[in-house]
Amino acid sequence: MTAGPEDVEVGSTTPRLVLTERLVLAAVTADDVDELFTLNTDPAVWWHFPSGRHVDRAQTERFAAMCEASWERDGLGYWTLRDPGSHILLGVGGCMGVRDVAWNLYYRLRPASQGQGYATELVRTARACAAEAEPDRPVVASLLEHNVRSRAVVERAGLTLVYRGPDRGNPDPEAVRLLFADRPVEDDVVARLLRGADVSPGQGEHEGGSAPTVEA
Numbered sequence: 001m002t003a004g005p006e007d008v009e010v011g012s013t014t015p016r017l018v019l020t021e022r023l024v025l026a027a028v029t030a031d032d033v034d035e036l037f038t039l040n041t042d043p044a045v046w047w048h049f050p051s052g053r054h055v056d057r058a059q060t061e062r063f064a065a066m067c068e069a070s071w072e073r074d075g076l077g078y079w080t081l082r083d084p085g086s087h088i089l090l091g092v093g094g095c096m097g098v099r100d101v102a103w104n105l106y107y108r109l110r111p112a113s114q115g116q117g118y119a120t121e122l123v124r125t126a127r128a129c130a131a132e133a134e135p136d137r138p139v140v141a142s143l144l145e146h147n148v149r150s151r152a153v154v155e156r157a158g159l160t161l162v163y164r165g166p167d168r169g170n171p172d173p174e175a176v177r178l179l180f181a182d183r184p185v186e187d188d189v190v191a192r193l194l195r196g197a198d199v200s201p202g203q204g205e206h207e208g209g210s211a212p213t214v215e216a
Helices: 030-040 057-074 118-133 148-156 187-194
Strands: 017-019 024-027 078-082 089-098 102-109 139-144 160-166 176-181
Touching (some): 024 057, 030 057, 030 078, 030 089, 057 089, 078 102, 078 118, 089 118, 102 118, 139 148, 139 187, 160 187, 176 187
Parallel strands (some): 102 139
Antiparallel strands (some): 017 024, 078 089, 089 102, 160 176
């Protein structure tokens, strides 16, 4: 039987099921596909990268399968974020392993859940779990330069800029990709993180693989 929020004390970590001060974080499974598809089809969620919006439920199914594989492989992955009282889906995010090189920090929140500090709460929890799971991997966050809200979140979390350059594969030729990390990162590691073939399909903004993303 799957544990529910009532089975976990605030601040405790399993880490497949975590209760923070205001959130229930549960490992993404195939059971979440319907709600995640609704989240990812909302144009307001993809304001920073419109072509990344899911238009086919199979895209979301691949995303959920990737999340489940990450939990099995690395003991850590993305969670759904829910309100502990109503259990309404607020978003999705967490840290996922990228080719044994780094932990990819990611989140996506429904518009009504943005601007309330949930991203900061999630990022803090995800970084703590990543440090517990494998502290030698850097935590990285990749985002588009015009997404100033996400940049503010990762900078408040203590991540610093390690790369700025063209966003390969973006339909907008003027788009600029930023990569942040919680420590210095070697150039070859940065290159691997930015190489589309090195990221599982659905993990980045560009369907079929891209840099990891923290875009909200």
